[in-house]
Amino acid sequence: MSGELLVSRPFVDTRAVSHDLPPRSQESIIKENMFPSSGLATVGYRTAKYTPDEWGAKNNSTFAQATGDRDNAERIRYESKSLHKETETRTLRSQAEGTRYLGERLQEINFWQSELHRHIEELTREIEMLLGQKRRLEKALEATEIPYAIATDNLTCRERRLGPDLVKDEVEEQLLREVELIRSVQALLKKTLNQTVNQIRADREVKQTLEQDWCDKSQAYSMDVQCGRYSNQSMDIQNHPSSLQLQEHVSMRDSWVRFSEENVSLARREEQASVELRRLVEGMLGDVAEDLRAQCAAVEQAFTLRCQQLGEARARLEQHLAQILEETGAQERSIRMLRQALHDKEAPMRVAESRLYTRAQRPNVELCRDAPQMRLVGEVGEIFSSMQALQDQLSAARGSLRELEDTRMALEKDLSCKKHSLMIDEQKCMSLRTRYPTVLALSGY
Structure with a gap:
């Protein structure tokens, strides 16, 4: 047997590592192991033994460690419970706020959709009414060809008058006025027809812009409705980490509102222009018809007067x-x-x-006077x-x-x-x- 003294094993507490506790210092470990073993009791033994003090100190250390670990665990458990409630409340509040913002956004989109739909219907009505006015202008322009042909034919026929009757009378002057009036009316109708065609084209372009905007808002509305229906129990939700990144072409709310307001304002301008043009066309067609009929009446009155004069002249000539x-x-x-x-x-x-x-043949003196x-x-x-x-x-x-x-x-x-x-x-x-x-x-x- 060896006569060497055996020292006690250094005490290493592995619970600090297993329980993620802060490691104890080397000095505390040395102090715990400073109690030497009894030399006489360990003579002839290979293993080291603890003294009662060491055993008591060791138990006290274990009890203290357990108490500290229990307190630390209770503290962590309390903090975890508080953090769980706090995060749960904050998450629910954030989710509710997001849902509320989605609802407000849906109301805003619905408002602009209603405005766009109303103006789209108004533009559709204006386009239909302008198309009706366009057809009226085309028919009126076509109808002026008959008076023009009548007036020119009258002038041509009256060129075949004979002798002193080939005179530039009141009838010819009225016919020339009628021809000039018809030409000016045709020019005015053509100009107004071009304006109507341009206005119809402008209304259709604005209507197409509004329809595109309405379709975009309708699609966005459907997406936001779908987003509003998402809940924690939804089966079609998943993680999208890349969705946090904003796209470069994304618009701001102010520019979005300004874009919608500009579209609605443009629609209102075109609607007002269409209404004014329809009123202009309506009044112009009425004035044109009245002017042409008034000139026709003047020509017919001149014809009647001229025929009366010719009839009177013929009667006097016959007499x-x-x-x-x-x-x-x-x-x-x-x-x-x-x-x-x-x-x-x-x-x-x-x-x-x-x-x-x-x-005179009487003889001699018998020829007397x-x-x-x-x-x-x-x-x-x-x-x-x-x-x-x-x-x-x-x-x-x-x-x-x-x-x-x-x-x-x-x-x-x-x-x-x-x-x-x-x-x-x-x-x-x-x-x-x-x-x-x-x-x-x-x-x-």
């Missing part, structure tokens, strides 16, 4: 022609009478001249004077007859012109003007 024809007949009878009178004077002239010639001789000479002179007067009167009658014939021909020609002009104005022009469009047709209905 003068009848008088001329009657006078021509009387003058022809007068000429025949004068010629007969001249013929009747030839026999008395031959008688008187034969008597003078025979008496007696009363019969003087009477015969006077008779011959009287008959010659009568015949000369009748001849002059016959020449005057024949001249008057020629003048009457010329006047008759002039009256007949003028009467023919009046009848021709009256036929053009009454049968050609005024009958064609019965096809003039009504106020409703000119208004685009």
